[in-house]
Amino acid sequence: MKGVLKAVKKGRGGVDIAHNKNTAEMPVVRITPPPFVEIPMRQSIGAECEPTVKAGDRVKIGQLIGDSAAYVSAPVYASVSGTVTGIKDIELSTGVVSKTVIIESDGLMEEDSFQPPKVSDTKSFIAAIRASGLVGLGGAGFPAHVKLNLPQEAEIDTLIINAAECEPYITVDYRECLENSENIMRGVSAVKKYLNIDRVVIAVENNKPKAIEILSEIADKSGENVRVMQLKSRYPQGAEKMIILSATGRKIPPGKLPSDVGCVVMNVASIAFVGRHLATGKPLVSRSMTVDGSAVKNPMNVRVPVGTMMDYIIDFCGGFTCEPEKIVCGGPMMGTALIGINFPVLKGNNALLAFCEGDCAVKKETDCIRCGRCAASCPLSLVPTNVEKFLKAKDVKKLKHAGAAVCMECGSCAYSCPAGKPLVQYMRLAKAMIREGEAK
Numbered sequence: 001m002k003g004v005l006k007a008v009k010k011g012r013g014g015v016d017i018a019h020n021k022n023t024a025e026m027p028v029v030r031i032t033p034p035p036f037v038e039i040p041m042r043q044s045i046g047a048e049c050e051p052t053v054k055a056g057d058r059v060k061i062g063q064l065i066g067d068s069a070a071y072v073s074a075p076v077y078a079s080v081s082g083t084v085t086g087i088k089d090i091e092l093s094t095g096v097v098s099k100t101v102i103i104e105s106d107g108l109m110e111e112d113s114f115q116p117p118k119v120s121d122t123k124s125f126i127a128a129i130r131a132s133g134l135v136g137l138g139g140a141g142f143p144a145h146v147k148l149n150l151p152q153e154a155e156i157d158t159l160i161i162n163a164a165e166c167e168p169y170i171t172v173d174y175r176e177c178l179e180n181s182e183n184i185m186r187g188v189s190a191v192k193k194y195l196n197i198d199r200v201v202i203a204v205e206n207n208k209p210k211a212i213e214i215l216s217e218i219a220d221k222s223g224e225n226v227r228v229m230q231l232k233s234r235y236p237q238g239a240e241k242m243i244i245l246s247a248t249g250r251k252i253p254p255g256k257l258p259s260d261v262g263c264v265v266m267n268v269a270s271i272a273f274v275g276r277h278l279a280t281g282k283p284l285v286s287r288s289m290t291v292d293g294s295a296v297k298n299p300m301n302v303r304v305p306v307g308t309m310m311d312y313i314i315d316f317c318g319g320f321t322c323e324p325e326k327i328v329c330g331g332p333m334m335g336t337a338l339i340g341i342n343f344p345v346l347k348g349n350n351a352l353l354a355f356c357e358g359d360c361a362v363k364k365e366t367d368c369i370r371c372g373r374c375a376a377s378c379p380l381s382l383v384p385t386n387v388e389k390f391l392k393a394k395d396v397k398k399l400k401h402a403g404a405a406v407c408m409e410c411g412s413c414a415y416s417c418p419a420g421k422p423l424v425q426y427m428r429l430a431k432a433m434i435r436e437g438e439a440k
């Protein structure tokens with residue numbers, strides 16, 4: 001055994017938070033097929049797709065139902081077999097409105113026929129990734145073919161597989177490591193080969209010893225330059241900038257990308273999907289999600305067709321134990337609070353959490369006591385109190401100078417603030433003010 005690597009460099013800031021990985025030892029369960037799905041055409045940070053089907057069409061799983069000519073976009077596929085009953089505009093959990101294809105399931109879950117894609121070089125590999133419909137499964141929603149289509153001048157020497165999963169509650173990446181390590185390694189080998197990357201680091205937090213063991217074994221067997229790296233379990237270890245620093249010691253300068261420091265970072269579920277797709281040709285039609293929180297009767301990890309309604313998923317998990325005070329799509333630190341559960345699951349949704357009153361109390365805001373904890377916990381060395389001051393003074397120049405635009409909205413500052421200041425919201429407002437100022 002080659003042994004597990006230790007982090008190259010320790011990042012600054014961050015917070016120690018309760019992990020609450022209650023579902024870690026629960027294998028992913030395939031949900032019973034939903035009676036219908038609502039599949040939005042806007043599932044990436046790129047352009048909205050145009051439906052390629054119309055009401056009355058019969059579809060099978062994996063059949064194309066939406067695509068776009070725009071480069072930054074990813075095609076969308078049917079996730080159940082059945083009949084298209086309509087196309088309508090709906091509001092998504094992200095707050096945006098999207099054209100959405102409604103498919104009534106025939107209950108058969110019949111698949112289209114798939115062939116493994118023919119991949120022989122970088123171009124055909126990128127084309128296969130685009131055709132698969134993959135967007136970042138860690139929640140970013142960035143089309144994977146765009147991320148992997150590196151500029152010619154980029155000198156990439158390290159592929160980092162992000163298996164840190166530092167957000168509390170979420171355990172689907174961990175389950176991916178345990179249940180799909182072969183696909184992870186197949187995906188790793190393909191990206192390494194077709195992007196001509198010399199070495200691979202699979203970065204895992206040290207609170208996941210089983211994942212470290214399994215991945216180390218399979219990395220050793222691969223005979224390739226692939227090593228597992230054990231990272232200190234500290235939020236937000238899985239943030240792109242943090243994981244690059246921990247794995248390579250390199251800092252991404254403001255406004256630059258991972259490729260500018262020789263790295264490509266992929267989420268572990270995304271790389272497992274790449275491995276599976278290359279072996280089968282099946283596009284992205286379902287995803288794994290952690291369903292947890294004190295308001296959920298039977299927390300579990302589920303595999304759901306894209307477009308399944310969240311209320312159907314909650315019913316599958318036994319319903320609510322109370323009237324939830326807070327519902328979150330994603331993790332409690334960086335997820336989006338929802339006003340309800342009448343939303344379809346998107347490709348990038350990795351968790352649905354719901355909490356009873358008392359388990360998600362929001363601190364009452366009081367005056368700043370100038371303790372400095374917010375600045376001390378910021379991994380990017382920002383000073384949130386300065387940003388608040390410049391925001392209130394509407395001073396765009398000083399906001400830019402304070403680095404508000406690079407904030408990754410990790411929430412470490414707000415989490416550590418004893419005065420309950422909504423510091424992340426200030427950061428978001430500051431970024432919007434900077435954008436507006438630049439647009440003038």
Ligand code: SF4
Nearest residue numbers: 378407409410411413
């Ligand atoms: S200022 Fe931004 S990057 Fe820094 S801790 Fe707060 S949310 Fe995270």
Ligand code: SF4
Nearest residue numbers: 368369371372374417
């Ligand atoms: S952590 Fe809160 S109370 Fe302390 S300096 Fe920052 S804003 Fe003020």
